[in-house]
Amino acid sequence: MPSADPTQSPSPPPSAPTANTPGPRAQAFIKLCNDALSKTLRSVSYDSFAACFPLIASQAPEALRTVHNMSRRGRGDGEETLRSKQDEFQRIIEEKSVVTNLNKLDDLVTDAKRRKARATSDEPPIPPHTLPASTIISAHLAPLQASQQSQLNAKIQTISSQNAGLVKTLTAQRSEIESLVGMLEGVVRDLEQAGGLLQAEGGQLAQGAREAEVAMAEV
Template structure:
């Protein structure tokens, strides 16, 4: 039943546009664009901190610079270091809160996929004109709906088929057990029938006249012995 439904939907979707493949998992490690963003930020932060040189910093505090320059130098180094650390921490917090790395990695994947599709289209065209793909926004709503539902329906179909296969195997095993029990019951009934026939034969034999006469003679002998 699920296969039939899925097959019908497959036919409708393939007649309009190919169904998109399920989105691959996005890597947590920075890709090319995320790494470039981090590198640009590091360069910009380093350039900003360097503009706050000791000479510029000391010009804002002439008295400490004149009397305790070593203390002011230590304070300047600590200040610029804290500024850089705070800026880096805020930057990383924004990256994590906005899922910037994952989004840029998704963009990298889309760009690479687009390049592969272009190369495949060029190779398929074999020097001829390349037919551009149908823009998704021009497709009817039903086609888009089926295309987005196709991965989910395929996964559900596979799950149902797997469960159906397990149920069929369990039913086959149960049927084998029932047939074995039926054969055992048949053997028991056959044995009981033999016992019943033996008992009926014994009763029939005891009811014959010869046996009855022999029984009376035995009883008479027993009376004579006991009398």
């Protein structure tokens, strides 16, 4: 058994299952959402805030201004508002599987870095944007073409099997027809021989009848 070539890069280990615990990119994304939400609430002016509650703004402007100030500072009702919006963002993140997908992206990047570090070729990798369009198109179409080729090969194999069955059936039918034709030819020969015998016997019977008539006439 030949030994493995030490110069060849080993096969990459199987990918570990993606955890639901936020990875680096997921943590950065969640922090970005929370920071953006907090900054948005702090940047809302009182006029814009009051436009959402015109009745309260006209009847209790001081109370509304107090709520607006607490919203900007993240205290009291403002803290509850911030927590409520954060919960809404969290539900959206869970519904869209953001954490799982970002963790998959982390895995892809980590695997790419591992492969790059493990590469043994001295030639620098070719940047994808420098490749010709035909190469890029072929790379994208290769999986689809391979799948279609597999389906086409399966159909060709099925049709070939069906054709082989039809050829076998036609060959058997042809043999049967040839056998029947041979039997009919034999019957025809037998009938011809029987006709010849009947003709010979008929001539002899006619001659005997004539001789009998002559003998009876002489008596």
